[in-house]
Every structure is written in C-alpha cells, then in structure tokens.
Amino acid sequence: MRLSTKGLIVKENNFSDDRLVVALTPDRGLIKAFVRGARRLKNRNASSTGLLCYSDLTFFKYKDTYTLDEASVIEVFFELRSDIEKLSLAQYFCELALSLAPEEAEAEEFLRVVLNALSFLSNGKRDKRLIKAVTELRLLSISGYMPDIVACAGCSEYEQDEMFFDTVSAKIFCPKCKPETPLIPVNRGVLFAMRHIIYSDINKLFMFSLSDQSLKILASVTEKYLLAQTERIYNTLDFYHSIVKE
Numbered sequence: 401m402r403l404s405t406k407g408l409i410v411k412e413n414n415f416s417d418d419r420l421v422v423a424l425t426p427d428r429g430l431i432k433a434f435v436r437g438a439r440r441l442k443n444r445n446a447s448s449t450g451l452l453c454y455s456d457l458t459f460f461k462y463k464d465t466y467t468l469d470e471a472s473v474i475e476v477f478f479e480l481r482s483d484i485e486k487l488s489l490a491q492y493f494c495e496l497a498l499s500l501a502p503e504e505a506e507a508e509e510f511l512r513v514v515l516n517a518l519s520f521l522s523n524g525k526r527d528k529r530l531i532k533a534v535t536e537l538r539l540l541s542i543s544g545y546m547p548d549i550v551a552c553a554g555c556s557e558y559e560q561d562e563m564f565f566d567t568v569s570a571k572i573f574c575p576k577c578k579p580e581t582p583l584i585p586v587n588r589g590v591l592f593a594m595r596h597i598i599y600s601d602i603n604k605l606f607m608f609s610l611s612d613q614s615l616k617i618l619a620s621v622t623e624k625y626l627l628a629q630t631e632r633i634y635n636t637l638d639f640y641h642s643i644v645k646e
C-alpha cells in the first residue's frame with residue numbers, strides 16, 4: 401500500500417548505506433520507516449530525510465513495515481544548526497514527540513505545535529524559555545496529561561495573587577486549601593500563561609509575553625510537571641541544561 405503525507409523527521413539512525421527514520425505525520429502520528437541507500441551521495445532522498453527536515457513523504461507499507469520511497473523537502477530548519485542551544489532544544493522537542501505522540505493515529509495538532517516551536521526557535525522572535533514551556537505543557541495536554549487548573553481544587557476560587565500547583569495531582573490550590581505537600585507557588589501571570597498554553601487556539605499559542613521573573617517560574621513549572629507526570633529521563637533535556645546556564 402502506498403501512502404503520501406507530510407512529516408517532520410524526529411529521529412534518524414544511520415547504518416551502512418541505509419537510514420532508519422521516525423517521521424511525525426499529521427494523519428498517522430509517528431511512522432518508523434527505512435530509507436534504502438539514503439547515505440549514498442546521489443540518493444535523491446538523502447537530504448530530505450535528515451533530522452528536523454519537514455518533507456513531503458511517500459511510504460510503501462507492507463504488513464507492519466514502512467519503507468520511504470520518496471521525499472522532497474518543504475522546510476529544513478537550517479538556522480538551528482548554527483546555534484548549539486537552539487539545536488539542543490530542537491532535539492529535545494523531537495524526543496518529546498517520540499515519547500508522547502501516538503502511532504497509527506491522527507496527530508495534526510501535535511505536529512503543528514512542534515513545527516511552530518521550531519519556527520520560533522529559528523527566527524528568534526520568542527524567548528527560548530517561553531518556546532520550551534509552551535511546547536512541554538501543550539504537548540502534555542494533548543497527550544492525556546492536561547492539568548486541571550481552571551480553579552482551586554478545594555474551593556473553586558478562580559485566582560489569587562498566589563496559587564499553588566501540584567505537579568503530581570495536576571491540580572491548583574489557593575492558599576487556604578493548599579495541602580501540606582511540596583507545591584510550586586505560581587503568581588497571576590504564570591497561572592494566566594499556563595491556562596493560555598492549555599486552552600488557546602493553536603494560532604495564538606506562542607503569542608503572549610511574561611516578565612523575566614515569571615518566565616523563569618513558568619519554565620520551571622512546566623519542566624517539573626513533565627518529569628513528574630511522565631516519570632522518565634530525557635537525555636536531550638539533560639544536555640540542554642548542561643550547556644545553558646539560566
């Protein structure tokens with residue numbers, strides 16, 4: 401069966417002449433496929449199946465195995481390769497996609513979030529911490545880890561100057577109802593940003609700003625929430641932190 405779609409290459413493994421890639425596609429989520437002879441210089445698919453290429457892809461599917469027949473580049477995020485900080489974040493977004501996106505299921509919003517994140521990372525129009533926080537929290541929200549932060553879990557209070565987020569129960573509490581467990585204090589700006597990331601239309605997802613102080617808190621909250629909920633290690637995230645001092 402032949403299948404034509406678009407996809408972002410989120411993983412590539414090279415061995416001898418061949419390449420194994422994982423593409424994030426809008427209609428079938430993650431697709432793992434072989435690219436025969438991809439490393440031969442003259443192979444026309446070589447440059448369109450590298451990591452972070454967004455390409456038109458044509459697969460051949462036999463039983464459960466996909467082979468990539470044709471690929472032509474729509475966008476290659478070249479600018480990312482000249483900045484190690486940006487590149488490491490881009491690779492982290494790929495690892496998030498690999499760990500959270502579905503297989504053999506629709507993943508259009510997932511793909512759009514990651515592509516938008518890569519665009520903003522490339523053009524430098526948004527703070528890197530904002531891009532990272534938005535990507536983490538929105539991807540978590542669309543993969544079954546949406547926190548319940550509409551109102552205090554105890555008394556339904558909508559907002560206060562300071563509220564408290566529980567990364568384990570995924571709930572928010574006002575100062576009166578806050579349990580005696582370690583929670584993260586969030587101010588109005590951070591809470592507004594978290595609600596925006598979860599509920600906003602995807603076209604407006606990255607369109608907000610925060611003070612430097614609040615951005616630091618937001619970045620820390622979304623990362624702690626990701627680690628608490630998914631209970632795993634992200635090598636690309638550890639690498640990012642090893643080169644960035646924030």
Ligand SMILES: [Zn+2]
Nearest residue numbers: 552555574577
């Ligand atoms: Zn309360």
